[in-house]
Amino acid sequence: MTDLGGFCAALYKRGIRFVQVPTTLLAQVDASVGGKTGIDFQGFKNHLGVFQEPAGVFIDPKFLATLDPRQLKSGYAEVVKHALIADAAAFREQRINSVFIDDWTDAIQHSVALKQEIVAQDPLENGPRKLLNFGHTVGHALESFLLSQPGREILHGEAVAAGMICEAWLSVQHGLLNENDLDQIETFLFSVFEKVQFVSLETEAIADYARQDKKNTGSTINCTLLESIGRGVYNQPVTVAEIAASLRYYHRL
Incomplete structure (x- = not known):
């Protein structure tokens, strides 16, 4: 609801x-x-x-005790994403602790700090802020497709987790990421998140949603990929066919 509340506040009386x-x-x-x-x-x-900065953000980890495990894991996908694009050591720690921690204070502070550091460099997403979209090009396509299918809707973090596996695989195909890093990423993500269900015949239809991605330049789909765990790279052109291939890879795992 932060998106909706902020959006309404930004529009009301200008x-x-x-x-x-x-x-x-x-x-x-x-x-x-x-x-x-x-x-x-x-x-x-x-x-x-x-883009509209709030006057303040007040975070209390105690709220997390009210969440069911599925919602908690959905948010955790973004914590993992921040580590994968900017902090390899944090990813190694996550592989040890995963979502099974009692006090989220340190994890939240660290994840917020990683995002704030990137946003400060590029508030309007013209450059480095695009790193934060890792997992989202494929993830948003998958999420949008399933939202159009009554009864098949998934949570945002579930889509992003699947998208990170797909985009890590694309990183290998583009000669950026090594196979060992891909194995670590997908093994860890599958240890936390259930596999998103779709049939192989749907991959082209899902991939086609990426044509509407906000990061695109004209007809070019711009994706954030990984050079290594902890180091993302943005504005990497990918095709609809490559996205479909990444979904088929994910489907076979």
Whole structure:
């Protein structure tokens, strides 16, 4: 709801001051940080939105005790993403602790700091902030497709987790990431997240949603990939056929 609340506040009377009190892990480590607001439109993720920084963000990890495990894991996908693009040591620690921790305070602070550091360099997402989209080109395509299928909807973090596996595989295909790193990423993500279900015949239809991705330049699909664990690289052109191939790879795992 941080996206929706911020979006409404940014529009009302051409903008009013607002604060955010995120109560889910997804909102605490991602949606409430960086001033991006957006809502889904005509079946596509976050296609209406503005950049509008809140007057304040108040995070209390105690809210997380109210979440069911599925919601908690959905937010954890963004914690993993931050580590994969910017902090290899944090990813190694996550492989030890995963979501089985009692106090999220340190993990939230660290993840927020990673995102804030990137956002400070590029508030309006013209450059380095695009790193934060790792897992989202394929993930948003998968999420949007399943949202269009009644009864098959998945949570955002579940889609991003699948997207990170697909985009890590694309990183290998582009000669950026080594096979050992890919194995570590997919093994860990599958230890936390259940496999997203779709049939192989749907891969082209899912991949086609990437044509609407906000990072695209004209007809070029721009993806964030990995050079190594802890080091992302943005503005990497990929094709719809490559995205479909990554989904087929994921489907076979």
